[in-house]
Each structure stands twice: as C-alpha cells, then as structure tokens.
Amino acid sequence: MNVKAKLQRMKGHMRLEHSGETEDKNRLQEAAEKAAGNVAADDELAELWGKLGFKPFYLEEQRSFQKRSFYTFADMKRPDLGRELQEVYERWGNLALDHPLSSRNVPLERMMFFDTETTGLSTGAGNSIFLIGYARVHDDGVEVTQHMLAEPSSEAAFLYGFLQEFHDDDYLVSYNGKAFDWPQVKSRHVFVRDQVPRLPAFGHIDLLHAARRLWKHELPSCRLSVVEREKLSIRRLHDTPGSMAPLLYYDYLHENKPDHLRGIIEHNDQDVRSLIHLYVAISQRLFQCARPASVTEQIQLGKWCEQTGWEEAAVSHYEKALEIPGSGKEAAHFQLGRIFKKQKRYQEATAQFINSISVSSTPLAEGFIELAKLHEHQEKSYERAHYFSREALRCLKASQKLTSAKRKLIKDVEKRIERLEGKLRGSSSFHNMS
Template sequence: MKNKLRRMLKTTETEPKKSPSSTDQERATTAEQAAWLAKGADILTFEEEWIVRLDHRYPLTAQHGHRSFEAVFESLQLPHPPLALDVPLEQIIFFDTETTGLKGTGTTIFLLGFARFEKGELLMRQYFLPHPHYEAALYHHFLLDIGEDVRFVTYNGKSFDWPQIKTRHVFVRERVPRLPKVGHLDLLHVCRRLFKGMYDSYRLTRMEERIGFERTDDLPGFLAPMHYFQYVEHQNPDIMSGVLEHHLHDCLTLVSLYDECNRLVTHRQDASSQIRENIAIWLADLGIHDQSVKHFGQADELTAQGWLRQGMLYKKLRQYEDAKICFEKSGTYEGFIELAKWAEHIAKQPAVAYDYTERAKNMLADHQLLASRRERLVAELDHRSLRLQRKCRR
C-alpha cells in the first residue's frame, strides 16, 4: 500500500501528460474543497496547506448501544482509581486514528478524531488529511484543538495511536513544535483485566456486544487505506464516507465502553462472579485492598486462582484465619505452600506444616511447569520438609 501511494504521488519522466498549470491545480482544489463543504465540513488552512474537519454533536440523551451519553458523563465524574481521570471533563478525549499501515515511519495517519463532552453535549470531531503532504496542517489544528494537557481514552492507543502521532510529528515539528502533556487510559488493557477468560478475542467490535451496539454495513478497518489511496487519486469525498462512519463508531464505542467498565468497577451494575473475581484481582495488583476485598465478597463463587489470590490479599492484610480458609478452598499446590507457612510461623504447628508441605509436593507432580521452575519448587519443598522434621523431633 505504501508503494502504491508513492506511485500515485510520483510524476515520472515517462508520463506523456503535461504538468497541470497552477490555474488547473487551483480549480481542482476549489472543486475538492467545495465538495467537502457541501457535506457540512469545515476547511482549515495552515500556511500553504489545508485539511478537512467534520463535527457531529449529540445531546446527552442520545445513545450508542444501550448507553446514553448522560450515563458516561456521570461515570467520568466518579473518583474511582482504576478508571479515574484527573483532569476537567473537557480535557478527556475518546480518541482513535486511521492509518495507511500498521507500523513504520512510512505509515501516514490520514484520519484522526475524538469525542469530548463540552457545552452540555457530546462533540464528535474528525480531522481528515486530503493530501499526504499536508501533515503540518493536520497536526497544527488537531493539537491546537485538544489543548496543553489531555487524557486520552483509547483502545490499544497507548501502544499504537499516540506513538504513531509522535513518530509523524517528528517530520513537522519545525513548523508545529508543540506536543501536549498526555495521560492515557487504554480500554483494551481494562477489558482484558475485567473480562479475562470470557472471550477468545478482545477486538473492539467484540467488546461492542457488551454495550449492545451492532454495526450494519460497516466498512472493515483493513479496507480504509485502500479507500484513502483512491481518494488521493480522485479527490471525491464520497469515497471516504464508509471510512468516516467506521471511525466515528469506533470513537463513540469508546464512550459507551468506558461507562460499561466503570459501572462494573464501581458496583453500579450487576456482574458475574468471574468479572467480580477479575476486578478484585486487578485491584489487589494495584494495591487498592479495601475495594478488592469488596469485589471478592460480592462474587458468588471463585475459581481456584480466585481463592488463592483472595487468600494472598488477606495474608497481606494480616487476616490470617480468613487467609487460611481461602488457601484451603483453592486446592492448589500454591495454597498448600501458604498453609505450610501459616502452620509453621503463625500457628507454630510444625507437624501440620509438614503435612501441608507433603501435600503440596504431591500436587506439584500433577502440574505442567517449566523444568527449571519445577526443580526450584521441589528443592524448596524438600528443604522445608527436612526443617519441619527436625522441629517435630524436638
């Protein structure tokens, strides 16, 4: 696709056609801009360059899937650590891009945009690059609009969209020097945490099932570069209609998906035991212990790993009796190792600790582990058994 774009933009000596005159170019540009203006777009200029900006505004009562934008507006103001964003509401933008490829300095961002709450409504704004050599205008207006300090809410944007912007900005930084202070909430990582073990794929379109949104006649994302190349050749805005709609839905899905995740984390929406367990483990990893305990407590049942992690949480909180119960219910070799530690160091019962150690060794034989890890664990358990035997003889 990159080679195709280069060929389309390159004028070779073998081409019989004469270079268009400046008057012809001006007429073509005027017609192209007029076509965009007829679609309700704005034409933004910067030095000798221009781009297209399209705005859509939605009242808070409007919905994307079964989520109203008013519900998201409320969620954004809840101070819950995993999903809280520490800036005023107007500095939070739900952001996505469309590019000519997946990586590399030759990859061009030809469409970027965001949804943002302002003036009592949701603004959806898109910036389209009509010609690849107009990138300075694209980044000038985009960066001017988002401000000096923003928080992006994206889907895989932390490792792709924003790094790609920084890469492309290098080529125009002499003309557009400023990059804002950026924070990031990547909903891909949030969904993998919340819905672990429940999906075989975490693509954004799969997550749309959770918000009740189904796309109809959607242009697949992998076709977007081809449409852009066709646009560069023909300058017909109709070519980009499907791409623009696909991108718009991507951004609006981020808005509703944020509310879905926030409601689960803040207990404002019923969740399955699996989700409660996943949230509890996530919060424990973040050191938010009180909320982790609450989510564990709301799960009707836990997996073996869930009981183990709850036990580790209680151990950290020095609630040893609660931890003991959880380790027993886990039925794992890790749980029996923890029980052996409890019996030896807390209960001061070396015989009981020895029994737990032997049970851990027996269970370990049935687990598929890396050879190096198995050898290390067996050595540790053998050492523990010998020490406990000596204690029992005293």
C-alpha cells in the same frame, strides 16, 4: 498561501512583464493556466469533501479537512449515558488513590476520547496517519471532531488543525493509544515540528489495558469491536473494519474520490464514541454499580483493585465472585486468603485457603503452599505444614505443563519439605506419617 492566492500573484507578475519578452510571457501563461486547472480541481475536491461534511482548513499553501458532528445521548441510543458518565466521574473524584482509570482533578470537558486511522499497523516513519478523530462530552451530548489528511503533502496543515485544539490540560482516553496511536502522532510530528505547535504534555488512559485485565480469559479477542459486542451490547451494522483503512486510503489518493473513505470515517466516529461507553462500563464495574459480572470478571476486578492499593474494594469483588453461579471460585477464596493473611487475620485466611482447595477438583498448589506457611510459622504445627507441602508438590508435579515458574516453585517446595523434615526428624509423628 493557498492556491487561489498564488494564482492571483502569478497574474500580477504577468502584467508586469515587458510586452517584448514573449518567451517569458508564454511560460508564465502556461503556468497560470496550469494553476487555474489546479484551482478548479481543488474546488471540485473541496466540494466532494463537503458532501461528507468536511470543511477545508488552510495553513499557508497547505490544506486539510475537518468535520464536526454532534450526537445527543438519545441519538447514541444511550439516553442515560451522560448521567452515568457524570456519576462515575464524581466517584473517581472522591476516591483518594491513584488508579489507571482515575479522572480525579481532570475537568470532564477536557477528556478527549481519541483514535486514529493509519496507512499501516507499524509505528515506523513509513507509516502515516490520515484521520484523527476525538469525542468530547457536553451536557446535552457528544461532539465528534475529525481531521482528514486529504493530500499527503499537507501533513503540516493536518497536524496543525489537530494540535491547535489540543491543550496541556486535556486527558486522552484511547484504545491502544499508548503503544500505537500517540507514538504515531509523535513520529509524524518530527517531520513538521517547525511548522506546527509543540506536542503538549497530558494524561492518558488506555482502555485496552483495562479490557485485557478484565476479559482476556473470557473473550476470543480484546479488539474493540469484540468488546463492544460482548460487553457493551453495541452492534455495528455494515461496519467497514479498520484493517481496510490503508487500502481505501490508497484508492482515494489514486482516484481523488472521498466517498471511498466514507466507511472508514463512520468507523472512526463510532470508535471514539464507543470509548465513552467503555470508560463508563469499566468504571461502573470497578465501583460495583453495574449488573453482576461473571466470576472471572469479578476476580480480575479484585486483583486490579488489590494491585492499586484499593484493598477494601478488592475484598468486596472477591466476595461478590463467591455469590455468582459458575466455576473458578477457588481463585476468589485464594485471593481473600492472601489479603486476610496480610492483615494478620490468620484464622480467616486459613479458612479461605482451605476453601480454595476444597471447591475444585483441581485445587491450586498455591493454596496448599499458603496453608503450609501458616501452619509452620503461625501454628507451629510442623506435621500439618509437612502434609500441605507434600500435597502442593503432588499438585505441581501433576501439572500437564511445567513452566519455568512452576519448576522454580517445585524447587522451593522441595526445600520447604526438606527443612520441615529436619525439624520433624526423630519424632514419632514423623515416622508414622512416613
């Protein structure tokens, strides 16, 4: 029941009171006057939210606010975005393997590009969500829907409005949503679960994981704003950073002025639309239908493909890395060598491992180790295997930072050298090498 309905009900009770019951009548009159003041304040707040494009949503006596905005692809300054999204969507549909970014068997209209704004950065019960935004793609553009918690006491209405539009066949696309945004939704849902729909089961693509895979070695940070600027050529003008959200929300609650949140609302709107750009950009890179990337990026793409069983694409990414000017190609040679060795293409593997230690002034110890293994087990050339093992040990011990992994590798190489020396002991070739 909303506030206006409560007022009418209260007035009805007043009419039924006996005229002689002066004290009760005065009490009810005071309550009615207070409720009338609340209605006026509520109407004023709704009007202020209306100026920002929000409309009220009621759940019994609770109220939240919702806003829908539509952008053509031209409005987003990406007129080809719809076509590009459709192209990568079709490519994922035709790829018969599981990949963290795959949208195979997911209707495009069910993909929900999702983000929240909260009163803090923790996922504890004391932290609240006050803004949920998501974008859906249509043939002619993008619709952004935002749900606002205008009053902390109306959390049930806030979550109900969101969950009634969220279905089991939806597929979330977020940026750190698996670790933060959705656990936060689950945490807040616990408090109002008897009043709102259940949380649906759904698929989830977290683009932060993808961004870190590709660019953690290139970018100073993988914050969405940095990725936008450096990889998507998106420049935000006069953006209100998300870190300001808690302070601005508290200012709003204190003064009841929705305009305090205008910048955060616009920030959230841009975030969810940027997720569409990012999903397309990373997918295009994986399918090699985007502009040439850096050597490092191509290698990271190759590793990701390799780890998901997409071996053919991995080889292609490593080979493309060798065509791009820049350093770091020893890693591409090494990864190609590993794949060829796995495929029992031993000559090609040997050539790639040799390249991996030849193109850099600081060769990878792992390249020497792989050469030692090939010469010992495939070529039965214990002398060459011994030589490459000793070179690997030299590289490892020359490392400026001996991590626990490197210390373990040193022990493994020392055992390999000891075993090879046992095979070579007594031979003239071994004495000459020593």
